Amino acid sequence: MRFKGKVVLITGGATGIGRAAALAFAREGAAVVIGDTSELAAETVRLIEREAGRALFQPADVASPEQVDSLVESAVKRFGGLNAAFNNAGILPSTQPLHEVRASDFDRVLAVNLRGVFNAMHAEIAYMLDHGGGAIVNTASVAGVVADPGMSPYVASKHGVVGLTKAAAIEYGRRGIRINAIAPGLVRTPMTERWLADPGFRQSFFAAGPFAPSPLGRAAEPEEMAGTVLHLCSDAATFTIGQIAVVDGGQTVR
Ligand SMILES: NC(=O)c1ccc[n+]([C@@H]2O[C@H](COP(=O)([O-])OP(=O)(O)OC[C@H]3O[C@@H](n4cnc5c(N)ncnc54)[C@H](O)[C@@H]3O)[C@@H](O)[C@H]2O)c1
Structure with missing residues (x-):
């Protein structure tokens, strides 16, 4: 019960990695607030409540600063604070060579995957600075560390998440906010x-x-990402900031 009495905000918690992390946080005592564009997040809440956990789903598009600000407000109003955040919402466009990518599609990938993480950190850090600090984990990707062909908008967005994570980590480390990222490999x-x-x-x-x-x-199964996310948010990782935890089954080792 490492997160007993703690409040965790998760974006993209409707399915996949976000849902697995939401369930894992709740099992360790956290109250979980999920912001997502998909109504499937209500099912994540139901799964948590079935195990006697506490959770709230609020529809939110991470590309909207107002909607993300409102998520932090709801976490504070409903559960009394915000101790950790997992900024995980993301989209993967279809595979295309760069010269065929429409500029509007590039903009949308950046708006969700990169600006969405910025929007979330903007709101979370503003709250945490005045309320005892906290821990933040962003979801990058192996595509934030190496490139894959046909995925230029996604690769650019995830390299951006890596840079944003490092920049924010060194800005706020001394002020009690630890910021890291995970870089998953292929997850089912x-x-x-x-x-x-x-x-x-x-x-x-x-x-x-x-x-x-x-x-x-x-x-990987989504649950295989949750362990690293929880570790980075826990008191076992108090000296870990600005790190990109590559959890990829060795995909980028060679
Ligand atoms: N699955 C993989 O192999 C893999 C690998 C590396 C990184 N990732 C990253 O992991 C994260 C989670 O992806 P996943 O694999 O669990 O896929 P997923 O599609 O199951 O989860 C993505 C979640 O983000 C939500 N979402 C999408 N756009 C949103 C928006 N604008 N605002 C709010 N929520 C939004 C979706 O509704 C969904 O709940 C993403 O950032 C993805 O890029 C996934």
Whole structure:
């Protein structure tokens, strides 16, 4: 019960990694506030309440600063504060070479994946500075550390999250706010189900042998991300700031 009495805000908690983290935080005692554009977040709340946890879903688009500000206000109003945040909402556009990407699509990916993290930190840090500090984890990606072909808007957005995380971490470390990121590899979620359903993709990505892209030969389950997120938000990580925890089954090791 590392988070007993704590309040955690999670964006993108309707499905996938965000839902797994929401359930894990709640199991360790946290009250969880979920901001998401998807009504499936109500199901995450139901799953938490079924285990006698406390959670609230408020519809919010992370690209909107007002809607994200309102999430922090709701966390304080409903549960009495804000101790940690997992800024995880994101979108993955279809794979395309850069010269075919529409500028409006590029802007939307940046608005959700990068500006969304900025909006969330803007609101969370403003509150935490005056209320005893806190811990923040942003969701980057292995695409924030290395590049994948056909994914230039996504790669740019996630490299941006890595930079934003480092910049914010050194600004606020002395003021009691620890900021880190996770960089997941391939995780089995609604975001990646179209890839994982493709036999050609599975065959090339999970192939055996010394040069296989995936040393473990499988995708992660969302729950395999939650442990690192909770650790980074916990008192076991008080000297860890500005780190990008790559949780990718060795995908970027070689
Ligand atoms: N699945 C992977 O392999 C993988 C790998 C690396 C990074 N990631 C990142 O992990 C994060 C979570 O993705 P996931 O894999 O769990 O996929 P997912 O699609 O299950 O989760 C994304 C969540 O973000 C929400 N969301 C999307 N746009 C939003 C917006 N504008 N405002 C608020 N919420 C919004 C969705 O409704 C959903 O709940 C994303 O940032 C993604 O880029 C995923």
